[in-house]
Amino acid sequence: MIRKHSLAIGVSLAVLAVGAAHAQANRAEVIHWWTSGGESAAIQEIANGYKAAGGTWVDSAIAGGEAARSAAINRIVGGNPSTAAQFNTSQQFLDIVKGGMLNNVDEVAKKNDWDKILPAPILKSIKIDGHFYAVPVNIHMPAWFWYSKAAFAKAGIAAEPKTPEEFFAALDKLKAAGITPVAFGGQPWQEKIVFDALLAHIGGADLYLKVYKGDQKAIASPEFKNVLASFRKLKGYTDAGSPNRNWNDATSMVISGKAGVQIMGDWAKGEFQAAKQTAGKEFGCFPGFGPKAPYIIAGDVFVFPKTSDAAAIKSQQLLATVMTSPATQVAFNNKKGSIPIRTDVDAKAMDICAQQGIAAMKDVSRQLPNSEMLVAPDITGALQDVVTKFWNTNQSVDDAVKAVGAAVKG
Missing domain, CATH: 3.40.190.10 (Periplasmic binding protein-like II)
Known part of the structure; x- marks a missing residue:
């Protein structure tokens, strides 16, 4: 009886482990600093897109950009990284790239022709030593x-x-x-x-x-x-x-x-x-x-902390794909106030301010x-x-x- 129970428990645990691994493959904890009314509505569009793709979104909102970035880096250094973390389109994440603390998203970038569809200043910021280390989600104009x-x-x-x-x-x-x-x-x-x-x-x-x-x-x-x-x-x-x-x-x-x-x-x-x-x-x-x-x-990007866990990497790849998809780009940027990173989206659904921004981006001399x-x-x-x-x-x-x-x- 004891042996039978042990076998049954072993089988049950094995099933649970397989189920947990499957769930973990689509689980994404995302650190960001979007906490105002408009920002919360915007990030929800990315969360909705991820859920629609079969993912489980775990929201980790931390008020203030500096506080959120510090929390993300501390988690990485402490060995308990989130799936993704927000940074600005800048040199903010250069040190953790050089420190070997991030996974690249080259596969997603290649599949979506980032070299062709992204503006040069953004490419220069996210492509380091030939690898893509960040996923841009918008183009903000701060002025x-x-x-x-x-x-x-x-x-x-x-x-x-x-x-x-x-x-x-x-x-x-x-x-x-x-x-x-x-x-x-x-x-x-x-x-x-x-x-x-x-x-x-x-x-x-x-x-x-x-x-x-x-x-x-x-x-x-x-x-x-x-x-x-x-x-x-x-x-x-x-x-x-x-x-x-x-x-x-x-x-x-x-x-x-x-x-x-x-x-x-x-x-x-x-x-x-x-x-x-x-x-x-x-x-x-x-x-x-x-x-x-x-x-x-200017704008915002998400980076993906280094991990060798196959399930976590799968989540990162899925998240990167969803974040840059045309549908998510339009839905998110409509709420965020920014314009899409992609040049192949339908701008008709966007307001007059966004359309001014898209028109400006088409003139390279203004960038x-x-x-x-x-x-x-x-x-x-x-x-x-x-x-x-x-x-x-x-x-x-x-x-x-x-x-x-x-x-x-x-």
Whole structure:
């Protein structure tokens, strides 16, 4: 009897083991930092796509990009990695690639012709030493201008600004109408985003690239000093409650019409959509001044921590395939506010802001890598500190120039 029971238990355990292995083959724990209303709705589209493909999605949302990335790396180092983890399209994950801590997704990339369908700046970021180590899920442009149609109408602003001069004139009209001109979140990363926006849209693409390539002559130029002066001028159009404000709370000010404009990435559009507002109706958007404005390319990617477990690798491959499929790309980016990484999707289902972005991406001359693609994370951090100090103190333009020059040297 004991032997029979032992055999029965052994068979049952074997069956359970096979079942568990099968379940594990499709189980994916995904670390990400998308926790706002619009972001949560967007990531759910990827989860839905994965579930439809037969997978089990385990959501590990951690508020804040830095916190989420740190948690992912700590899990990898500790020997308990997630299936996938979110990073930005940048050099953020270069060290863990070099440390041999990631699996590549070459098979998925080859099958889907990533070399042909992805923009050059994204390819350069995710393809390292001939291997694909990250799956891009979107193209974000961090320097969009979002505005309240009601606020513009109340202030008597008839058209979107086409030049920096027209932009500041519009801010004056908003101020005169008793509306906070600029909805601003006074956090270092947000200050850096706005600085980069002015560097690209007031300084121009050429100056932007020279600054991030460490050209000291360009950094000391009158044109760059004008960018700094414009950045300082912009602060006069923000409200007293801006320090430490979250980005989505700043977006809410535009949604409600309490503020006129927010300079923020296109993830902000997800907040307008969550509030049941429609692009072109309640709010407007423009990606810079004029039809040839630089289009800064940023975005999000997912990396796949190193594992030799066949079931886990299968989950990673399935997840990479789902994330880049045309259907998931359109559904996800419609909610996220970004545009698809693929050039072969149907854009008709996307709103006017996304269609502007897709049109811009077709003009290679407008494509501009985001700053984190151009410099290492430590230099990005040093520059962010410089920008934050300049924004929050009375530091002179000349002293800020010296600080920027020192920061880019590393």
